[in-house]
Amino acid sequence: MTESASEQTVPARAWRVVLDKIEGDLLEGRLGPGDRLQPERELAATLGVGRSSVREALRVLEVMGLIRTATGSGPTSGAIVTATPQGGLAQLLRLQVAAQGFPIPDVYETRLLLEEWAVAHLADRPDAALDDARATLAAMEETNLTLEDFLALDSQFHVRLAEASGNVVVSATMAGLRETIESYIRAGAARVPDWAATSTRLRHEHGEILAAIERGDAADARRRVRAHITDYYADAGLPVPTDAPASTDR
Structure with a gap:
């Protein structure tokens, strides 16, 4: 599936909006180890960014060791918080x-x-x-x-x-x-x-x-x-x- 024109023109730093939102939720206790993040589509719609920006932010968080991501469906799929800040x-x-x-x-x-x-x-x-x-x-x-x-x-x-x-x-x-x-x-x-x-x-x-x-x-x-x-x-x-x-x- 290809991304829409609006997704392709999102500023390069839009992923930081996603990162800041998730980090804020972690720091304020709205998210913790074992919790699942919203699906990409929901995060994109909520924050007004493209799904590519959501994916970039998730990659950063995964490298930092804060989340793990898995494809497919079921209780182990999606992005799950694995650590605190x-x-x-x-x-x-x-x-x-x-x-x-x-x-x-x-x-x-x-x-x-x-x-x-x-x-x-x-x-x-x-x-x-x-x-x-x-x-x-x-x-x-x-x-x-x-x-x-x-x-x-x-x-x-x-x-x-x-x-x-x-x-x-x-x-x-x-x-x-x-x-x-x-x-x-x-x-x-x-x-x-x-x-x-x-x-x-x-x-x-x-x-x-x-x-x-x-x-x-x-x-x-x-x-x-x-x-x-x-x-x-x-x-x-x-x-x-x-x-x-x-x-x-x-």
Whole structure:
């Protein structure tokens, strides 16, 4: 079936109208995981755009990981929401990293911004849900971990703290950066002269960060997570901004 002349002359950016509508419904709770979007024809008629614009918007949302689409009929057909905007942001960041990567100094600064805020916020919340972070820390105590396993758990610990903060943008950003953080710390591990000693220190520092959070000491939690990140970058020879302050916690 060919599209009408009006569909063919729709401005190239008309798909954004569709995207904005669906994202608004997600953010305001009118749509959630498992919900089905309106059929293409209905969306096009409701928003006054061509079906080609609807299809373009759906392709964007599918790439972002917010929906899945399936042809045919029945309960699994059409466009169905598979994630919240939090998941979509994480997916978008992962795609950006895969496409061109981010400079290590920029990742370093972003980690400090996000993680210092997260641990301080957690320290101010007596009801913070820290069970996942504790479980990750316990898993890191296994003596037979490979380097790959250790580094995966290391990054998971930091993501778990961000998730516990309850801020979906912070946790989605950390989740989206997780793979690039792992790749950098893995590359840096090869340059660490004594990995056994360093891994022992990292475990200890994780425990001290968690302990500071649990006793409600936001200032100490911030100081410890900054020193933890900064010292590893220094030991691994990873580049940081030239004006970055050196850790004083060594």
